[in-house]
Amino acid sequence: MVKKILVPLDGARHAVRIIEFASKTARQEGAAVHLVHVVENTEVPKGVMDYIYGEKIKEAPDAVYLEILGQRILDKAENELKSRGIKHIVKSIISGDPAAEILDYAGYNNVDMIVIGNRGLGNNKTGLGNVAAKVVNSADATCVIVRKKLLDDKKILIVDDEPDVLETLEEMLTMCEIVKASSFDKAKSLLETQDFDIAILDIMGVDGYKLLEIAKQKKIVPVMLTGHALSAEDTVTSYRKGAASFVPKDKMAEIATYLNDVLEARKNGMHLWWRWRERFGAFFEERFGTEWHKKEKDFLED
Secondary structure, X not given: OOOEEEEEOOOOOOHHHHHHHHXXXXXXXXXXXXXXEEEOOOOOOHHHHHHHHHOOOXXXXXXXXXXXXXXXXXXXXXXXXXXXXXXXXXXXXXXXXXXXXXXXXXXXXXXOEEEEEOOOOOOOOOOOOHXXXXXXXXXXXXXXXXXXXXXXXXXXXXXXXXXXXXXXXXXXXXXXXEEEEOOHHHHHHHHHHOOOOXXXXXXXXXXXXXXXXXXXXXXXXXXXXXXXXXXXXXXXXXXXXXXXXXXXXXXXXXXXXXXXXXXXXXXXXXXXXOOHHHHHHHHHHHHHOHHHHHHHHHHHXX
């Protein structure tokens, strides 16, 4: 019987999958969920230090930072657990070596199960991260590894002149870090000054093709998402200009699936449009008929 479930969190966005599994198990077993955030050798950002000094806070800077950063992470996880019907929740912020502190906490509190991600924040390696590997190899409790998916924690720029489109996409991509822009100038500045994994670009209203060229120069994966420029001609143009995909806004609800297709192809050294026809072929044939058949032939011959 599982009475206590320990969930270590570091702020990675794929924690939503960890919380989902932990809450399901907790409901089935009637277990309490212990949320733990461990910070190792924290370097306090300048902005936080300025705030501490400005407010004349007397506590040690690292303690204040733990409160600001760690509490935010745990509060978010707690709210998610509560929304899933979990009532017995314990939160703890600890400073030290992450693996050691997780193991100590599990032993001291007689934890029955540890639910942990296979890779933490900032760990882009395949397989188990260092912390997860140490915990799994040394814990007495049952360990469940929740694997990180390709799209988890990716940084994505979304560019569209329609605010509702920006908001909708952000809600659909909660596993990612989202940055939004509603104009060409803002998007251009963001592309030139920040690193992104993917840029989702509208065509009309934000000069999407120019942004596509900038994204390619920065080695950012560009995906075109459009409603007003939905045509056979623009599909082929996007393909030839180097877009990784062309997604009609009518199909926006499945954006996570389409982005995952692109990332999977990139990971495995395949053509980025490998599943595009499977996803959109019938839609384009119904929408454009004879016009699409002609353009598709050019498309296939490229």
